[in-house]
Amino acid sequence: MDKVALVTGGASGIGAATVTRLHGEGALVAVGDLDMDGARRLSDELGDRVQPFHYDAMDPESITDMVAAVVARFRKLDILHNNAGAVGREDTTVVDTPLAMWESAMNLNARAYFVCSRAALPTMIENGGGVIVNTASSSAFAGQLTQTSYGGSKASIVALTQYIATQYGRQNIRANSVSPGIVVTPALLRVAPQLVESMAPTLLTERLGTPEDIASTVAFLASDEARYITGQNLCVDGGLFAHAPYVSF
Helix, strand or coil: CCCEEEEECCCCHHHHHHHHHHHHCCCEEEEEECCHHHHHHHHHHHCCCEEEEECCCCCHHHHHHHHHHHHHHHCCCCEEEECCCCCCCCCCCCCCCCHHHHHHHHHHHHHHHHHHHHHHHHHHHHCCCEEEEEECCHHHCCCCCCCHHHHHHHHHHHHHHHHHHHHHHHHCEEEEEEEECCECCHHHHHHCCHHHHHHHHHCCCCCCECHHHHHHHHHHHHCHHHCCCCCCEEEECCCCCCCCCCCCC
């Protein structure tokens, strides 16, 4: 691949799987994360072509500084995978979700992607182009009984992706989003373990998703093989939204 990639939230889950996949494809990979112990462990495991970079997704200045540090280290940036995010336990219904929870979700899951993309785009354009792949969610496309803030923030990421693709496409920038369905990660098992059992019957595949399933999709969208794909959202959800609720039983 011979590209320089930055993966935010790259120390664990989908991010770590994407770092591993992009590294395997030959990219130099920057692991952006608040968890530097995890980022360093992944770097030590994969070798010198993977480097950890500390940042706080809730701090716009920290995001900008991190992107600048990556560019200073590798001299360019070809691929940005905006992936960092979280689900809060207080994120429930519209009435019951605290305003602070809504604001936190928007800042972490939407503002951070905007700031990181804004910091990366000038370098990409100067170097002749680049690719941005944003992690959205199936929660962006259908209402749930809970996770109101998370769904709202992820929907904004899909829109942001389309705006980036539209505004910078003629400067050789491609932007797409990936919307995972149920993906078994440590974060999911920690926050909502009941989802694993309850959601399995609604899928059209024989198994739940893994971080590697999402990583392979990100790697494809970041590659030259996807050079004619931009401004799109790709659902990687085991067929979750391909059918009416009763069809898979």
